[in-house]
Amino acid sequence: MRAFALGYHDILDGGGPDSSGFPGATAARYKLEAEEFSAHLSAIAGVNAPVLADARTLGTKSSGAVPVLLTFDDGGAGALAAADRLGRHGWGGHFLITVGRIGTNGFLDKEGVRELRRRGHVVGSHSCTHPERMSVLTPEVQREEWTKSVLILSDLLGEQVDVASVPGGYYSSAVARTASASGIRTLFTSEPTSRLHDVDGCLVIGRYSVLRGMAPSVVAAIASGGISPRLGQVLLWNAKKTAKVLGGESYLKVRRLIVSRGRQS
Numbered sequence: 033m034r035a036f037a038l039g040y041h042d043i044l045d046g047g048g049p050d051s052s053g054f055p056g057a058t059a060a061r062y063k064l065e066a067e068e069f070s071a072h073l074s075a076i077a078g079v080n081a082p083v084l085a086d087a088r089t090l091g092t093k094s095s096g097a098v099p100v101l102l103t104f105d106d107g108g109a110g111a112l113a114a115a116d117r118l119g120r121h122g123w124g125g126h127f128l129i130t131v132g133r134i135g136t137n138g139f140l141d142k143e144g145v146r147e148l149r150r151r152g153h154v155v156g157s158h159s160c161t162h163p164e165r166m167s168v169l170t171p172e173v174q175r176e177e178w179t180k181s182v183l184i185l186s187d188l189l190g191e192q193v194d195v196a197s198v199p200g201g202y203y204s205s206a207v208a209r210t211a212s213a214s215g216i217r218t219l220f221t222s223e224p225t226s227r228l229h230d231v232d233g234c235l236v237i238g239r240y241s242v243l244r245g246m247a248p249s250v251v252a253a254i255a256s257g258g259i260s261p262r263l264g265q266v267l268l269w270n271a272k273k274t275a276k277v278l279g280g281e282s283y284l285k286v287r288r289l290i291v292s293r294g295r296q297s
């Protein structure tokens with residue numbers, strides 16, 4: 033089973049980078065202006081990518097085009113702006129909430145989290161405290177992060193929450209095992225792969241992280257899985273343009289992502 037999952041973070045709706053989500057320059061690299069995000073969605077629509085509203089239905093799909101999943105980490109205040117843009121395409125997203133930040137500066141409050149769910153989006157956990165490196169924590173602490181966040185969210189939404197994403201991009205199979213033991217059945221990581229796998233009854237889904245300045249054509253190529261050698265060159269060229277904005281380290285990340293995608297297709 034495969035899926036092309038895109039990992040977004042904050043969508044900025046007129047405010048500065050610190051108006052949504054975690055503050056600082058590192059987090060800002062993952063924050064997109066609403067207009068830039070809209071251009072991404074148009075590009076995804078332009079390649080007729082089959083956007084799947086709920087990853088939990090993946091197992092029930094028969095073979096066909098590889099579905100695209102749109103995910104949003106952190107639970108920043110801009111999530112509702114992202115939901116507005118998704119709504120224009122009739123698409124559903126997966127919003128993964130840092131539960132300990134609900135109602136704090138730059139993050140959704142309880143009503144905002146409920147509103148996402150009311151609009152039909154999937155709402156899941158992104159841990160309680162957003163540990164920088166989840167995979168180095170003891171299993172007990174990992175379990176506490178998952179269990180507590182799922183409990184609070186389930187209580188808030190009045191339904192069992194069983195979807196989550198790993199904070200900070202630090203994944204290991206132990207992280208999936210503690211997630212599964214906490215009732216999580218679908219877990220998004222930041223590993224750039226379209227191949228899904230199961231860990232103790234939890235479906236683990238990799239994602240392609242989206243950076244600010246990433247060309248819509250790159251996102252559309254990921255979503256459509258259509259990376260030919262020639263198109264690969266175009267993507268790299270676009271990634272280099274992005275690098276001018278973001279600096280060398282990000283360029284390497286984007287390049288690794290594209291090379292990794294190329295190997296899979």
Ligand SMILES: [Zn+2]
Nearest residue numbers: 105106199200
């Ligand atoms: Zn995060």
